[in-house]
Structures are given as C-alpha cells and as structure tokens.
Amino acid sequence: MHIADQLLQLLFTGLTLGSIYSLIALALVTTFNITGILNLAQGEFVALGALLAVSMYAAGMPMAAAFTVSVLLVAMLGGFLERFAIHTARGASGLTLIIITIGLSISLRGLALLIWGTETYSLPAFSKGGPLFIGGAAVNPQSLWIFGLTAITLAGLYAFFELTYWGKAVKASVINRAAARLVGINPHTVSFLAFTASGALGAAAGIFIAPITMTTYDMGFMLGLKGFVAAVIGGLSNVGGAVLGGILLGILESYSAGLISSGLKDAIAIIILLAVLLIRPEGIIGAIRERKI
C-alpha cells in the first residue's frame, strides 16, 4: 500500500466516523436551537435505538420493520421524556434542565443495562457483499448507508425549516418566544416535537452504525460526548457547522490514529474541545453569534 492509498483509506475511515458524529451533533444542535436545552441524553437515544432493533431483529422481524418500530418507539420515548421531565420543569433555568437531561441519561443507561445486560450485540450489514475499492482504498458499504443518512437528515432539516409552515413556526419561536406566542404558536408543542424528532434521529443513527461499531448498553456516552464536541466545533447553534464539525473531528481522529499513534484518538476530541472553547468559543466554522438554523 502506497502512502497515497493509505491517506485515502484513512480519509474514508474518518468520513465514516465523522458522519456518525455529525448525526448526533445534528440532533443536539436542532434541539438546542429550538428549546435552548443541550440534551445530554442524546447518546442514550442512539444506544436504545440500536439495542431495540437488535432485539427485534433477533426475534425474527425483517430489518426494515425492526428499524421502523425501533425509531418510532425511541421517538415516543423522546416525546414522553420531554412531557414528563422537561415540560414539568419548564419554569426552571436552562442549567437545571440540562442537569435533568444528565439524570435522564443515567436512568436510561441503567434501564438498558437491566434489559440487555453488559453484552455486545451486532446487526448484519444492510447490504450484502464485500467492500468497494476506490483508488486502492476499501470502503465498507455500510459507510455509504451512513453517509446517505447524514445527507438525507441534513436535507430534511433544511426542507423542514425553509419550506414548511411548521418549520417557520419553529424558527419563529426560536427567534422570539414571546412574539411567536402572540401570533398563536405554542412553544411547548415545538419543544415536544424537538425531543420526539431527536429521539427518532438518534435511534436511526444507532441502527445505521450498529453493523460497524456493534452495540452495548453504554455505547451512548462516548458517542454523545463526540457529538457534543462536533457541535461545539460547529458553534453549537449552526446546523451546517455541526455536520462539518463532526466530519472534521472524524478525519482528525482517523489521521492522528493512522499517522501518529492510535493512543491519540480520543485525546484529539478533548484537545479540540478545549482549544475551541479557549480560542474561538463561537466555533471554528460558524462565526455568527446569534442562533441560526
């Protein structure tokens, strides 16, 4: 393998990792924009979605059905948690709400541990067949599914916010909650929808990555953390920035592991987080300070 092929291989690996981080960052940023809450239980939605799908697939359901049911269930869970834990505390400060999501994350992880135990589970790849070879580097077909999901999610979010009535209503309540209320938009419904959608997105991401990363009850923590770093790189409120932040992080991790040392991989994420927060708290990509969808 020549150095060029090696660099290309690492690039594909980084893109796959990066797309995973992007998906989680997207859900984080969207919820943050809409509700002002950083949902630190986002990683748990990813783990639950994957584990539910694994169980249903093992029970004999076809993959497509297991995917749909799992996404619906986790979406409902997201909505339920918003009503049960966030809505009831709506008068509390933003910090309190974030701490509530930490509590939810710990509870969900405990629940997953009770149901699925500590074992690792795996899903088969969505499409059969070996890797594709692009210019001397191998690409796992599952990576293409993950790229696809990221692209569709990004396009879907864009279409929703720019082209639909509901999307505009959400935007309105982000820009000015009180004014939106005056024209008849209910911010509580908007917050409910945001959590439902991030549950669905998290579960979908979990199922898409399960064939590559495998699933355990505690997989959500590290993924949630990396997603958060990706969102911070992108400026925390910038949807496009979150995607770029995720991909940048994935590629940096892959190159530092492949070219320097694999011990450096997880350190990279934290080093970047610190550097961004210290030097450019508004994010590397989005220099715009106000919330922008």
Added chain:
Amino acid sequence: MIKKTNLAVLLALLFAASILISGCASGQDAAGKDTPGEEPYKIGAVLDISGKASSLGMPERDTLLMLADQLNASGGINGHPVDLIILDNKSDETEAVLAVKTLIEKDVLAVLGCSSSGPSMAMIDTVQKEKVPMISLAAASSIVEPVKDRQWVFKTAQSDIVTVNKIIGYLKEQGITKVAFLYMNNAYGDGGKKAFAAAARENGIEVVAEEKFDASDKDMTPQLTRVKASPAQAAVVWAIPPSASILTRNFRDIGLSIPLIHSHGVGNQKFIDLAQDAADGVILPIGKLTVADQIPDSDPQKKVLEGYINDYSKKYNAPPNSFGGYAWDAFNLLVSAIEKAGPDRAAIRDQLEKTRGFIGVSGVFNMSPQDHNGLDEDSMVLVQIQDGKWKLLE
C-alpha cells in the same frame, strides 16, 4: 415551590436509577449458609462480571456458582460447606482492589480472580501484603512473575508465553519470517506483546509492524492500513472481543489476505457471533475444551472436559467456554488444597505450590516454587475457524 417539587422529582429519579444500577452490580452469595453441621469455609471471588471484560467474567461466575452448589450438595470440603462470595469489579482496576479488600475483611481463605489481567495485577499488592492466596483467571505472565514478589499469587489461564510458543511454532512451520503484531492497549495486550517480541527475536522472526488499539475502539482500519503497507506475511493479534471481532471485520473489509492469527483471548463463541463471516479462516491456539469432541480419547484431559461440558450444559443450556474452564481449574485447585491443608491461608498457599499432575480443564497443572501457572504447550491445540465452527488444525 414548583422548582422544589421538580428538584424532588429529579432526585427521586436519580435515586431510583442508582438503585437500579447498584442492584445489579452488587455481590452474590452462593449457598452454604443453611447447611447444618460444620462451620462453612469462606472463599472469595472477584470477577469482571460487567464492563469491558464481561464476556469473560460471566461464564466464570456461572461456573463457580455451579461448582459451589455441587460441592455443597456432596458434603463440602471435609464436611465443611463452602460459602462462596462473588464480587463484580466492573472490569476496573480500582473496583478490583476495593472488592478484594472487602473480601479479606470478611475473612475469606483465598481469593479467585480476576477475569482479566489489569484488575488481577491491581489486586496483587493487597494479597501479598495481607498474605492471602489468590488464583487469577487471567493470561498475562506478569501476574505470577517474578515469583519471588508474587508468592501468594497463582493462575490457571495459560501464560502468554505458552500461547506465544504455540504461535511461533506454527509460524516457523509455515516458513513465515515477517509478521505484523497488533495488540490491545491494556495489561493483556501488553503482556502478549512483550512475550511475543522476546520469543520472535529468539526464533528469527521479524516484527515489521506493531500497532495498538483501545479496548473500546470501534474501528481499527487506521492500524490495519499500516499493516497493509508493511511487508508482513501474517498478522498476530492479542485482544479479546468485542474489539478483537471488530478488528477481524475491518481486516477482511480492507482486503488484507495474509493469515490472521489471534491469541486465546478470542476463545469464546462471542468472538464468532460478533465477527460473523469475517471470523472464518482465523487461526488461534486454544485450550482443549472448545474442541473436546475432536481430541483423541487417549488424551488425559478427555474425561474432565466431558464432565465439565455435561454439567455446565445441563445447568445453563449453553456449552461452557475456556474462561469458565479457568474458573473450574481455580476452584478445584483451591478445594483440593484446602482439603489437604485445612482452613489456614499459609498452609493453603504451600499446598497450591505443591500441586503436581492435577488434571484440569485448561491442562495438566504442575506447579513449583518457580512456576505458579504450571501449564506447558501441551495444554493447547491450534484451531481454525471454519463456517463459524472451531476445527482442530492437523
């Protein structure tokens, strides 16, 4: 007021969650207490029941519970029932030390465990200081070496050097002189790396690429990319599942076609389940348990192996694996030592060191003051995975 109620709800939630979590992590007591007659002998075990190494710890726990039940049903040790206390170290070094201290406070005669090398190493200081015999179920040779600093420590899993010699033997037979070595960044991987590097040097085999990865890594493509760029004729991997399975999938995915040789760390069904088709073709040295039906009747271990397989399958409806076997050996070595030595920690230690010709699941143990593992290369066989099954090589 509203805020206060909410805080109360949140606290209640957190509290409930912490009970749920600690509820499943706390220790289990097996049998012994209601048996009338002689005072029970307390035996402690610290296993990796949850966390990264749970695929090792769980069959070990099941095996120990089964053996303790059997032993108590047949009258215990010289009439004394056994009170087995198993604690979970969550695959963590600090938790292991806390657990072993708890057990010593409860006056156990000896400690079994841990399942993996890191937590085992972490317990050594404590048992050496407190003079409590310990039988580890983990692989790294450094757990029992140098013996002069490890007088109270024994182990039942084959030391790295036994496995390394088996692999080196195979490489020489195949005429392979350049290998890539990949290992997990923990005590198990490190032990394998040191033993392999030394043995390879002595046998004229060159390590042309050396790569490490973390137990929690989800993608080893970067490391394998470097292996692909190297002139290696075979890859030797020192890891346990799930990372060993992920590596094997990545290995096939990037189209590497050199032979893939794993250590005995992947000697359980979980490895194949997680790696799926990618596991086919993998070669590894393994204890005889996994291929018990394929080894000849003349093998001295055949009867012990079949007995363990029957008992375990009957109780748990699943075949046992080599990790459960390490627990079987540790428990029975200890029981036979207590039988002869009585309830005295120092006498038990001396008796363990005198073990000769003990036929166990992992091999025939011959302990000595220089060797606290007591197994040699004959305790292992080479197998290849074919269609998701273990096949004896040659």
